[in-house]
Amino acid sequence: MFAALAASWFPLTLDAQNGDRPGEPQPEVWRDFEVPPAPVVSPEDALAMLRVAPGFRVELVASEPLVEDPVTIAFDPRGRLWAVEMRAFMPDVDGHGETDPIGRVVVLEDDDGDGTMDRSTAFLTGLVNPRALAIVEGGILLGEPPHLWWARDADGDGTCDAKSEVGSYGNADPDQLEHTENGLLWTLDNWIVNAKSDRRFRWRDGTVEVERTAHRGQWGIARDDWGRLYYNGNSSWLLGDAVPARYLLRQPHAGRAVGQPHPVGLSLVTDQSVFTIRVNPGINRGYEKGMLRADGRLARTTSVSGLTIYRGHQFPAEYRGDAFVPEPAGNVVAHFRLDHDGFRTRAEHDLIDDAEWGVREFLASPDERFRPVDCTVGPDGALYVVDMYRGILQHRQFVTTFLRRQIVERGLDRPIGLGRIYRVVWEGSPVERAPVLLADVDARVRALAHPNGWVRDTAQRLLVESRDAKAIGPLTRLVASSPSELARVHALWTLDGMDALEFELTKKALRDQSPRVRIQALRSGERWIGHRFHESDFVLALMERANDTDPEVRVQLLFTLGGFPVGSASANELRLAVLARNTDDPMVRCAALSGWRGGTLGALRQLCERADTVERSDGRVALFREFAHAALRGRSADLPSLLMLVETECREGQLWRAEAILDGALAFARVGSDTPRSIALARRPATLERTDLPETIHERLSALSKTITTAMVDPLTLDEQARYSRGEQLYATCALCHGGFGEGIPGLGPPLADSSWVIGPPERLVRILLHGVAGPIEVNGQWWNETMVPVTSLGVFEDDGSLADVTTFVRRAWGHTSSTLTAEEIARIRSATIERVEPWSAAELQAVP
Incomplete structure (x- = not known):
């Protein structure tokens, strides 16, 4: 018994791994379970081991040697299956040879039409860890960090004839293999988006236009029929954007003002539980509490990967729009039913009854080497699952001693060079084996009404790339009269992508009977903003939508109006009118705020002058509070002007508006919190000295005055400035999870900007950096339930x-004014916590003075 106990945990020794935390015990919990063996099995036997939801069937599409180490796939218009092979990924537990140029892109073909691939052609070889591809004219766009290649097949024989670099892609640092761009997803509006990225691309005439967007996800990105984007983090099943992120980027305080929803990066699944059908101790931190169930199965997500939204036509209709998400560490693919109610999306985890394990995921295997890393829907409407089929899943940069010992003892490091691709089909529907024919303009236009999203997307892309003038007439008629709202939407965006959208057609689409078409007409119609002839006419057309019966259309109207220049009086008046009539809708307030770039205080003044904001309502109170909060977030030096507006409102008898504005200022100052903000001004505002204001105003001013200082923040000394500059460079590693501006990345890391954990007592922040922090933890009003590892384990913070x-x-970036720290102060805190081996909890940190 003593021997068993002695073997159940081990301290870190000289063979410590990159993922180890200094001094942290890693109990060998796998020895407490009956871990089944994980032998390599044939593709046919692996297929037989798969358990899928009732009514479905799994088919083997391809396997080694036709495809090896696949990480993502895509179909071309001929029905050929392209696969990216990351052959150099973790050749052994130490990653030796991981930068060898042995990656490939292969083209798989089904010669006899039976649904199984018969032939594999190496399209492109000699690649270093390629990770993403998109089918484009004449070939593919390929992401091979740090390169974005356009690789072409001029004669159609399946091999690359020419390759040119059209942009950068990701990070070539081999230590960041898990944390760099991937995706290359073609979207409804003809842009290409990525995960683990804040860039999107527009492909046109052999060139790539790059535009900044929101930083999204980690591995994998998907879209639904209406253009909403979905993604994930390794520990988060599913996140999504309710609106295009570009609207919130133009005004960073929209959706972040107190009380406003933030419709980008929404966490759609609150419970990250996973239900496998085998004991899963072979995960990186299986020793941590809550990672494994009592029976040894994986309890919660840890390596969520390339998801897809089902947009096909082979499954029953109730599956349309649902999410399928792989979890390769658990050897499963999960299914989430998505239900949309306005800008809210509810995800229901669909679990299957299992006689042995109680419940299981949609697709599961007892084979530990089943590693589903990507999903997509094919031309036949079936769900395709990419299985990297291997023992080692974790990259060397994060491997713990706990995992390494299992890999070695259980022989999970050999063999390599395997891979399978499966097809999941509904047994009650036929599977179309013949490729969809999209050879001419007429066929492509007709295909925009096809029930399969892959067919519609491909037809749209081909039409946009060709810009064939013969398509303009049929596309225009499709927008005007097709019975399919999806066809009308695709035709609208196809014309936009071809630069052939006429203003009169935009006007017609704005009157479409479908609110979803009207929303897309508003978005595509933004091309008329700034147009020499049609901008004023576009405003007139938008006025017709001011009283639209659909609340989502009204919200989109405000997002669109926010794109007009400040000097457009008619657009500004329309925006104010729509806002004033719909203040009870928090999304209306968010959309309106997104359009005032740097002029939120001016917007407040205009709202105060309107007759339709005189009567008090809960929505109007929220409006004035949120806009005041946003105005100060944008420029705290505007506080005196804001207080003068409060005085004016008091004189006008609008006490409730004055109170709401001050409540926004108090929220900005974080009055009542552990970390009140110090507002530095050149002089104290005269409003604070007035004694003739109503009592409710005086009380608020008194609380606010305690946060105001006329002592300006001391500038950084030369030594502090040097530390700041070095820290800015080091922060690039932190930005992978927390965003380049400290804004946070949904599903990966909470915001650092304005976070009390950053700008509060420095002892708390240093403890987090030294030992990590385990959720749940509240950051800027949002709860996070992840575990942050000590930054000392990342290899860049060595002293x-x-x-x-x-x-x-x-502590001094992003408007912060907190004290700086020296190496001696860090050493003092390190010494005081030298015995600490576990991540801190929020309660423990809050107890630190």
């Missing part, structure tokens, strides 16, 4: 000096 540098940066 107290580097920690002093990065803490100095984050």
Whole structure:
């Protein structure tokens, strides 16, 4: 018994791994379970082991040697299946040879039409860890960090004839293999988006236009029929954007003002539980509490990967729009039923009854080497699952001693060079084996009404790329009269992508009977903003939508109006009118705020002058509070002007508006919190000295005055400035999860900007950096339930000096005015917590003075 107990945990030794946390015990919990063996099985036997939801059938499409180590796939218009092979990924547990140029792109073909691939052609070889592809004219766009290639097949024989670099892609640092761009997803509006990225691309005439967007996800990105984007983090099943992120980027305080919803990066699944059908101790931190169930199965997500939204026509109709999400560490693919109610999306985890395990995921295997890393829907409407089929899933940069010992003892490092691709079909529907024919303009236009999203997307792309003038007439008629709202939407965006959308057609689409078409007409119609002849006419057309019966259309109307220049009086008046009539809708307030770029205080003044904002309502109270909060977030020096507006409102008898504005200022100052904000002004506002204002105003001013200082923040000394500059460079590693501006990345890391954990007592921040923090933890009003590892385990923060540098940066960046730290102060805190081996909890940190 003593021997068994002694073997159940081990301290870190000289063979410590990159993923180890200094001094942390890693109990060998796998020895407490009956871990089944994980032998390599044939593709046919692996297929037989798969358990899928009732009514479905799984078919083997391809396997080694036709395809090896696949990470993503795509179909071309001929029905050929393209696969990206990351052959150099973790050749052994130490990653030796991971930068060898052995990656490939292969083209798989089904010669006899039976649904099984018969032939594999190496399209492109000699690649270093390729990770993403998109089918484009003449070939593919390929992401091979740091390169974005356009690789072409001039003669159609399946091999690359020419390759040119059309942009950058990702990070070539081999240590960041898990944390760099991927995706290359063609979207409804003809842009190409990525995960683990804040860029989107527009492909046109052999060139790539790059535009900044929201930073999204980690591995995998998908879209639904109406253009909403979905993604995930390794520990988060599903996140999504309710609206295009570009609207919130133009005004960073929209959706972040107190009380407003933030419709980008929504966490759609609150419970991250996973239900497998085998014991799963072979995960990186299986020793941590809550990672494994009592029976040894994976309890919660840890390696969520390339998801898809089902947009096909082979499954029953109730599956349309649902999400299928792989979890390769658990050897499963999960199914989530998505229900949309306005801008809210509810995801229901669909679990299957299982006689042995109680419940299981939609697709599951007892084979530990089943590694589903990507999903997509094919031309036949079936769900395709990419299985990297291997023992090692974790990259060397994060492997723990706990995992390494299992890999070695259980022989999970060999063999390599395998891979399978499966097709999931509904048994009650036929599977179309013949490729969809999209050879001419007429066929492509007709295909925009096809029930399969892949067919519609491909037809749209081909039409946009060709810009064939013969398509304009049929596309125009499709927008005007097709019975399919999806066809009308695709035709609208196809014309936009061809630069052939006429203003009169935009006007007609704005009157469409379908609110979803009207929303897309508003978005595509933004091309008329700034147009020499049609901008004023576009405003007139938008006026017809001011009283639209659909609330989502009204919200989109405000997003669209926010794109007009400040000097457009008619657009501004329309925006104010729509806002004033719909203040009870928080999304209306968010959309309106997104359009005032740097002029939120002016917007407040205009709202105060309107007769339709005189009567008090809960929505109007929220409006004035949120806009005041956003105005100060944008420029705290505007506080005196804001207080003068409060005085004016008091004189006009609008006490409730004055109170709401001050409540927004108090929220900005974080009055009542553990970390009140210090508002530095050149002089104290005269409003604070007035004694003739109503009592409710005086009380608020008194609380606000305690946060105001006329002592300006001391500038950084030369030594502090040097630490700040070095810390800014080091922060690039932190930005992978927390965003380049400290805004946070949904599903990966909470915001650092304005976070009390950053700008509060420095002892708390340093403890987090040294030992990590385990959720649940509240950050800026949102709850996070992840575990942050110590930054000392990342390989770039090697001494107290580097920690002093990065803490100095984050405590003085983004408008922060907190004290800086020295290496000596870091050393003192390190010494005081030298016995600590586990991540801190929020309660423990809050107890630190």
